[in-house]
Amino acid sequence: MGRKLVWAGVLLALSMPGPAFADQPTKGGILSFAIGGEAPNYDCHANYSFSAIHWLAPHYSTLLKFDTSAYPSIVPDVAESYSVSDDQLTYTFKLRRNVQFHDGSPMTSADVKATYERISKPPKDVISLRSTLFEDVASIETPDPFTIVFKLSKRDASMLANFASPWNCIYSGDKLAKDANFPRTSIMGTGPFVFVEHAKGSHWVGKRFDRYFIEGKPYLDGFRAVLMSGPAMINALQGGQIVAEFRGFSPAEKSRLVDALGDKATVQESGWSCKLDILFNTAKKPFDDVRIRRALNIAIGRWDGARSLQRVAFVREVGGVIRPGYEFAAKKEELTKYPGYSEDIAAARSEAKRLLKEAGVENLKVTLLNRNLSMPYTPTGLFVIDQWRQVGVSVDHVQLETSPYQASLQSGNYDVGINAACDFMDEPNLQLLNYISKDLSSLNYGNYIDRTLDDLYEKQKRAANKAERYALVRQFEQRLFHEAYTAPLIWWHRIVVHHKQVRGWYITPSHYLGQDLASLWLAR
Numbered sequence: 001m002g003r004k005l006v007w008a009g010v011l012l013a014l015s016m017p018g019p020a021f022a023d024q025p026t027k028g029g030i031l032s033f034a035i036g037g038e039a040p041n042y043d044c045h046a047n048y049s050f051s052a053i054h055w056l057a058p059h060y061s062t063l064l065k066f067d068t069s070a071y072p073s074i075v076p077d078v079a080e081s082y083s084v085s086d087d088q089l090t091y092t093f094k095l096r097r098n099v100q101f102h103d104g105s106p107m108t109s110a111d112v113k114a115t116y117e118r119i120s121k122p123p124k125d126v127i128s129l130r131s132t133l134f135e136d137v138a139s140i141e142t143p144d145p146f147t148i149v150f151k152l153s154k155r156d157a158s159m160l161a162n163f164a165s166p167w168n169c170i171y172s173g174d175k176l177a178k179d180a181n182f183p184r185t186s187i188m189g190t191g192p193f194v195f196v197e198h199a200k201g202s203h204w205v206g207k208r209f210d211r212y213f214i215e216g217k218p219y220l221d222g223f224r225a226v227l228m229s230g231p232a233m234i235n236a237l238q239g240g241q242i243v244a245e246f247r248g249f250s251p252a253e254k255s256r257l258v259d260a261l262g263d264k265a266t267v268q269e270s271g272w273s274c275k276l277d278i279l280f281n282t283a284k285k286p287f288d289d290v291r292i293r294r295a296l297n298i299a300i301g302r303w304d305g306a307r308s309l310q311r312v313a314f315v316r317e318v319g320g321v322i323r324p325g326y327e328f329a330a331k332k333e334e335l336t337k338y339p340g341y342s343e344d345i346a347a348a349r350s351e352a353k354r355l356l357k358e359a360g361v362e363n364l365k366v367t368l369l370n371r372n373l374s375m376p377y378t379p380t381g382l383f384v385i386d387q388w389r390q391v392g393v394s395v396d397h398v399q400l401e402t403s404p405y406q407a408s409l410q411s412g413n414y415d416v417g418i419n420a421a422c423d424f425m426d427e428p429n430l431q432l433l434n435y436i437s438k439d440l441s442s443l444n445y446g447n448y449i450d451r452t453l454d455d456l457y458e459k460q461k462r463a464a465n466k467a468e469r470y471a472l473v474r475q476f477e478q479r480l481f482h483e484a485y486t487a488p489l490i491w492w493h494r495i496v497v498h499h500k501q502v503r504g505w506y507i508t509p510s511h512y513l514g515q516d517l518a519s520l521w522l523a524r
Contacts, residue, residue: 023503025219029522031502033244034236036229036373038200040403043183044169045119046127048443049420050247050511051402053166055198055225057515058206059102060169060189061213063093063112064160068506068514072425074164078107078190078213084160091150091159099213101172102194109142114173116140116150123180127410129442132433133162156461158429165424166512192218192518202227212518219504219521230374237497243522244498247511248272248314250375257497264499268507272314272494273323274422276380277434278487281415283447286361293484294339295355296366296416299391301345305383306490313376316493320477321435323509324491326426327466328473338481340488352391364393369408369417372399380489381418409445419445421488424512428473432457435480446485453479 037051067073079093099107120134138153175182187195193206207222236242238260258265280287302318310316322329335341342348370381385395408414423430433441436457437449456476463469496507504519
């Protein structure tokens with residue numbers, strides 16, 4: 001389903017005036033584009049927001065990566081080739097021999113091993129948000145400088161895709177040996193662009209790495225990313241001060257830009273592996289009470305909300321924890337049986353009021369932590385506030401910049417929060433990872449322990465066939481929503497508008513992919 005959605009977006013782009021995709025790339029030029037948030041630090045392994053990966057991806061390489069022109073196909077990056085044993089327990093990668101870090105030192109299997117040991121078993125005081133994805137790695141062997149072998153203790157259906165994650169930036173083993181947290185404050189990768197400068201609150205600059213391991217790339221001389229969002233970003237794109245923003249636009253913003261730019265605009269659209277969740281901090285009263293969490297969940301009218309919000313924000317589909325339309329997603333007839341998905345919102349709100357009264361909080365006041373990005377955080381936050389007001393709940397809406405917002409979630413310094421659950425591809429092992437127990441997943445900001453969810457996660461990961469896995473994912477959702485640890489909201493719909501001179505960039509259902517800029521070029 002993901003591939004169909006992507007190619008629908010590409011076909012839409014091709015229908016715009018001035019099709020760009022068949023031209024021969026030309027070298028040179030500086031790409032000026034906008035990023036709507038600041039990077040809280042420079043460590044790929046410790047971040048989860050687009051406002052980190054869009055800054056960082058041009059400077060780093062990964063073992064494998066997704067081919068954005070043929071999503072979800074996976075291709076080598078610093079790997080030259082790879083093989084998987086018949087029992088799917090051994091993954092062997094042959095590395096390119098011409099890969100250099102930006103300081104001129106050669107990249108070898110020792111660097112890849114140090115990187116993946118840091119990801120899978122992070123040292124003390126090092127944050128690795130995706131260590132669970134590599135928990136089945138029993139050993140990492142380096143028989144020679146250009147071969148690395150991962151041996152698994154158990155089969156994992158998503159392992160190849162895990163190796164293609166854009167978050168698995170390859171770091172220098174020598175640098176990590178001296179300081180395991182070196183990547184938090186310094187940038188040195190093997191990617192197509194060398195880091196030049198970062199002026200906080202303003203811009204980020206990179207220049208072409210002339211010794212990049214793919215001959216002829218990158219095509220650009222460099223890039224300048226500007227911190228900009230909202231109306232200022234739309235005005236800059238319309239006026240040509242920037243030529244792209246790669247995260248996404250609302251339908252209204254798309255219409256305005258297409259009207260203003262005419263045949264200078266290219267539009268690409270896709271489904272989006274991204275939604276907003278309401279998070280309840282179960283370590284804080286009164287949100288340790290499941291009745292209160294359930295009440296706040298079922299008070300939200302998702303079906304009417306989707307119809308209203310899609311007019312002003314880039315949200316569209318009602319779904320569970322898996323993107324609607326993907327093969328493991330719940331169907332509507334299944335969704336409507338879950339708490340919070342009833343189409344009879346009047347009855348649901350009556351039950352919500354009863355639960356709040358039973359819990360002794362008829363006049364509940366909530367502090368809602370949100371991010372200060374206009375799309376889609378602000379309109380979605382206002383929608384939630386309106387929904388809760390209708391059951392007598394008053395809300396203090398606190399919106400923070402990316403860094404303090406992320407720090408508040410990670411430290412548990414919040415009551416109720418809105419958080420994006422986004423992934424680099426559609427895969428239950430990724431989507432469900434957000435909701436297993438806190439001691440097993442650093443992506444769990446609800447601070448709860450639920451061994452039933454953990455067991456279901458493990459079972460679906462090892463399922464023998466798709467039908468069995470589908471059933472287990474449904475059981476996982478049912479448990480999650482019954483306990484109301486989280487309240488999934490509405491899934492996003494991705495729309496990207498850029499100047500047609502920007503070529504070689506293809507939309508996918510993930511705004512984390514395709515941001516190394518190696519294949520992007522500017523038409524003259």
